Amino acid sequence: MSGVFDGLKVADFSWAIAGPLVTRYLADFGATVIRVESSQRPCLLRLSAPYKERVAGINRGGYFAFFNANKYSLGLNLGNAKGIEVAKKLVAWADVVVENFSPGRMEAWGLGYEDLKRIKPDIIMLRSSNQGQFGPHASYSSTGVPLIGLSGFPPFIGWPDRTPLPVPVAYTDIVSPRFATAALIAAIDYRRRTGEGQCIDVSQFETGVHFLGPAVLDYVVNGREGSQTGNASPHGAPHGAYRCKGDDRWCAIAVFTDAEWDGFCKAIGNPPWTTAPIFSTLHNRKENEDKLNQLVEEWSMNFTAEEVMTRMQSAGVAAGIVQSSADLVADPHLKHRGYFLKLNHEEIGPISSLGQAFKLSKTPAEARMPAPSLGKHTDYVRTEILDISDEEFVELLQAGAFD
Amino acid sequence: MLSGLRVLDLADEKGFLCGRMLGDLGADVIKVEKPGGDPSRHIGPFYHDIPDPEKSLYWFVFNSNKRGITLNIETAGGQEIFKRLVEKADFVIESFPPGYMKKLGLDYPALSQINRKIVVTSITPFGQTGPYRDYKSSDIVSMAMGGLMYLTGEPDRAPLRINVPQSYLHAGGDAAVGSMIAYYHRQQSGEGQHVDVSMQESLIWTTASAVPFFELHGTIIKRTGALRAGHYENAMERQLWPCKDGFVIFNIVGGVFGAKINRALTEWIDSEGLADDFIKGTDWQKFDMATVTQDTIERVEKPIGRFFLNHTKAEIYEGAMGRGIGVCPVSTIEDLLQNPQLMAREFWVEVAHPELGENITYPGASAITPVAPFKIRRRAPLIGEHNQEVYGGDLGLTETELNNLKQSKVI
DSSP states (O other): OOOTTTTOEEEEOOOTTHHHHHHHHHHHTTOEEEEEEOSSSOOGGGGSSOBGGGOOOTTOBHHHHHHOTTOEEEEBOTTSHHHHHHHHHHHHHOSEEEEOSOTTHHHHTTOSHHHHHHHOTTOEEEEEESSOSSSTTTTOOOOSTTHHHHHTOGGGSSOTTSOOOOOSSOHHHHHHHHHHHHHHHHHHHHHHHHOOOEEEEEEHHHHHHHTTHHHHHHHHHHOOOOOOOTTOBTTBSSEEEEEOSSTTOEEEEEOOSHHHHHHHHHHTTOOGGGGSGGGSSHHHHHHTHHHHHHHHHHHHTTSOHHHHHHHHHHTTOEEEEOOOHHHHHHOHHHHHHTOSEEEEETTTEEEEEOOOSEEESSSOOOOOOOOOOTTTTHHHIIIIISOOOHHHHHHHHHTTOBO | OOTTOEEEEOOOTTTHHHHHHHHHTTOEEEEEEOTTOOGGGGOSOBGGGOOOTTOBHHHHHHHTTEEEEEOOTTSHHHHHHHHHHHHTOSEEEEOOOTTHHHHTTOSHHHHHHHOTTOEEEEEESSOSSSTTTTOOOOHHHHHHHTSTGGGSSOTTSOOOOOSSOOHHHHHHHHHHHHHHHHHHHHHHHSOOOEEEEEHHHHHHGGGTTHHHHHHHHOOOOOOOTTEEOSSOSSOOEEOEEEETTEEEEOOOOOHHHHHHHHHHHHHHHHHTTOOOHHHHTOOGGGOOTTTOOHHHHHHHHHHHHHHHHTSOHHHHHHHHHHTTOOOEEOOOHHHHHHOHHHHHTTOEEEEEEGGGTEEEEEEOOSSBOTTSOOOOOSOOOOTTTTHIIIIIIISOOOHHHHHHHHHTTOO
């Protein structure tokens, strides 16, 4: 079975998360993705815990391994003129170049869009950056974490009596690849039809704001800023995460309609409190929400999160375990879906790789290789792809081009 | 770039973003709702808080760049019309419970008989198969089952979701990518296929390193409030800091990468007399986040915290970024609307809503694609707004036929 992107050649200069997730989509469906890496400036994820046996090492990181299956690694020293020469050979080979450095970095290496066009006039370059390629703050440099704040998420997370909270991950790094990849695939198809390449400019900041779209309009039209409302929803009650039996175990329950309320009451055994007028309608339940939540939790505390979920679902009520990482790995449904694929990493051994959230019926994603050690494919790339002779290779090696 | 392609978008809130993204890329997206309007039109917030199906801001924002028709696909007449529409369509997007489209004779196998090229994208909470496939969901349940909720919140209280629903958007975003991959295959092979999207799975990427931490160390990463969990097992650094007029996001990064930044920050704090001996005496070159103690982290964070409290978001943002220190303010929506970077990039666009008598500001391009500049060509459709155009124009139905269909509640 051949992949959709078989034969698609991607020179991947990206690092950390925002760029590599784009190339992961392509790699999983058959593209040849060659990551250009250097031990002088290793990918941030190679420098991040968890490490195998808690011993740090650029090829021992589980985070990098989780995100980077199906990719090749070419070790190049881009701070070296000969290294740049090799990089340009790679561009000449490539259909697509992906990068997510601060704007200007690629230019400094002689690998900006204008430079790339001189090598390959119809090249498609995808540039993902914190705040975009141009503008007064284009040079504002940070990891993805501060963008959580800049995009405006914290005011929507937290309890009414406490401060706003951050999203616990570099969220915009994960939001932006959805938009970037859809545009990139459209661009590749467009070039196939017209012969025209382009440089796509994605601002992770802007993609974050898109995920707050309704809140933007709410302010523009109603003057309302974000506020911390815990887990409440204007459309349902009970609506929240309820403590269950065990250590830090919770189940989310969401009741919206009258029918669901009836189902909920039945699921908890129709205790007398559920017939009180203060809970008879959504409006009343919202008015008495604190009391309601307290009563629900007095019930849920006696059951495991799994039991709460199954009882609720049997009664037609939306409910789900608040799953920890351990729960995700053990999740019977994800197992059925084959979401986590265990690949055998060279230094780490068997470790799960993150999956794709969509299954294509005719051209499924394939797990072909575990994440690479840094520079693992330098020899493969220089012989099979760049056609660099042994003599030239030795010269370049001695000149410090390769890492 | 996708102009000339047609999308039939039957999805509810679980899938709006997919059609929106394809529409933004130039496709002709037709929102197909049941007569009277889709129930998702009751999702707030609402224009001036009026809970009217033509005033849902949620509907507005994710259904712009789409036309709208009504069609009752549960009737034989409706199914016939739908099949006729599929003949000329390139994508179908739906988010009905698994099995529903099959029951109506409108699942991928049936539709591919009519149009070999059709790409059918189904978006559901847990996918088309599996033990949870028939489970009911909503945003909070998806956030819970997908793993992000467990990581979010204060340690002494319940885990939290983000109160602008995010799960639908991750699912919609992933669905757009999946649809494009299927379309790319179609361009090469001439055949479409079925794209089965699981909302639960689309959230798992947001758990970042949590699963590797569990697999390699047996460590379960938990919520830690304003601190940053899951990177070092010995200590947690602060992420969210109060300042004079709000909050900023900043976290200490160690090692060589962070040393320059931390030195610059220390100097800046010192220039205002707020650096204490401890932070001034810290050797940032040797500051290894993997081995420092929580006590050390808190001691260096103390003067930083005091410094931030002394300054506004704007002062910190400009001052920090000018010194190569990555700190960002926590933006209010007002801040976003005034943000000079967004304005310079013409991110904000005005969309006309003649029925409301005003233009509303919307977020604009999600990617700058020079060959086909982004535009919001139309606001979200009113109920049945393009029935005449699509049924009369495209399908060539006469006035009488249209009236009959309306009478029999097919459209």
